[in-house]
Amino acid sequence: MTVPEPFGARLRRVMDERGPLCVGIDPHASLLAEWGLDDDVAGLERFSRTVVEAVADRVAVMKPQSAFFERFGSRGVAVLERTVQEARAAGTLVVMDAKRGDIGSTMAGYAEAYLHKDAPLFSDALTVSPYLGYGSLGPAVALARESGAGLFVLALTSNPEGPEVQHAVRADGRSVGATMLAHLAAENAGEAPLGSFGAVVGATVGDLAAYDLDINGPLLAPGVGAQGATAADLPKVFGAAVRNVVPNVSRGVLRHGPGVGALRSATERFAEEIRAAVAGS
Numbered sequence: 001m002t003v004p005e006p007f008g009a010r011l012r013r014v015m016d017e018r019g020p021l022c023v024g025i026d027p028h029a030s031l032l033a034e035w036g037l038d039d040d041v042a043g044l045e046r047f048s049r050t051v052v053e054a055v056a057d058r059v060a061v062m063k064p065q066s067a068f069f070e071r072f073g074s075r076g077v078a079v080l081e082r083t084v085q086e087a088r089a090a091g092t093l094v095v096m097d098a099k100r101g102d103i104g105s106t107m108a109g110y111a112e113a114y115l116h117k118d119a120p121l122f123s124d125a126l127t128v129s130p131y132l133g134y135g136s137l138g139p140a141v142a143l144a145r146e147s148g149a150g151l152f153v154l155a156l157t158s159n160p161e162g163p164e165v166q167h168a169v170r171a172d173g174r175s176v177g178a179t180m181l182a183h184l185a186a187e188n189a190g191e192a193p194l195g196s197f198g199a200v201v202g203a204t205v206g207d208l209a210a211y212d213l214d215i216n217g218p219l220l221a222p223g224v225g226a227q228g229a230t231a232a233d234l235p236k237v238f239g240a241a242v243r244n245v246v247p248n249v250s251r252g253v254l255r256h257g258p259g260v261g262a263l264r265s266a267t268e269r270f271a272e273e274i275r276a277a278v279a280g281s
């Protein structure tokens with residue numbers, strides 16, 4: 001049996017080739033309306049296809065947001081399946097943003113759904129929530145290793161409510177967010193060129209000097225664009241770890257649709273700003 005190439009190695013290569021930008025596929029009802037589409041499955045499909053056509057051959061990563069597909073039930077999930085497959089076929093890596101997290105035995109079911117190589121929704125990586133305890137993610141870690149897939153574990157999220165949990169200080173004096181980063185560093189130990197177990201660290205979170213971001217894994221950084229962070233913030237927030245940052249932009253690009261050309265131009269602008277900010281750091 002051939003061992004699949006790990007996600008971290010595939011990600012490093014495509015980031016080096018295409019730059020690190022991740023474009024989100026977030027078919028909000030408001031965006032469907034702005035694009036002149038109906039808020040139904042046909043509108044969802046047109047929206048997703050257009051975003052894939054516009055950028056999947058040029059960005060390192062795309063991140064479909066599962067909630068906006070699940071909203072339409074099984075037919076929406078069928079669109080999600082096709083979106084993942086078409087995006088991957090165009091050479092981008094797909095991070096399924098479903099933020100799954102459950103007790104270990106149920107987590108195994110979620111892992112099968114997204115990380116088993118024969119699953120209809122198989123994705124290169126999955127966002128997961130560790131707030132039932134990092135160890136509850138064990139089945140997803142194990143299956144990701146087997147399938148050459150990756151995980152992005154919510155560590156320091158971009159939303160203002162996150163610190164209530166993530167900045168809480170444990171009995172050993174370490175914050176919950178820092179503990180998640182330490183778990184990931186252990187997961188990625190010895191991997192080269194990059195481990196497959198990433199952290200989600202919002203670009204909006206401000207000063208991270210107190211955190212050890214050197215996890216030898218990717219850092220998914222949502223918050224650029226609509227949530228107010230800019231490319232120039234990335235080196236300030238992430239310091240030396242900026243080399244491993246995958247900045248996500250969803251609405252900042254998507255609001256330029258429905259024209260493929262305008263979506264591409266917006267993507268290129270963000271990509272160029274990010275390239276310049278990272279190179280100058």
Ligand SMILES: O=C(O)c1cc(=O)[nH]c(=O)n1[C@@H]1O[C@H](COP(=O)(O)O)[C@@H](O)[C@H]1O
Binds near residue numbers: 024097158159202225
């Ligand atoms: O895991 C995520 O992707 C995520 C984590 C986080 O801390 N903050 C965050 O905004 N996200 C996701 O990133 C995307 C951000 O979208 P925009 O604000 O439109 O660029 C959404 O799909 C969010 O669900």
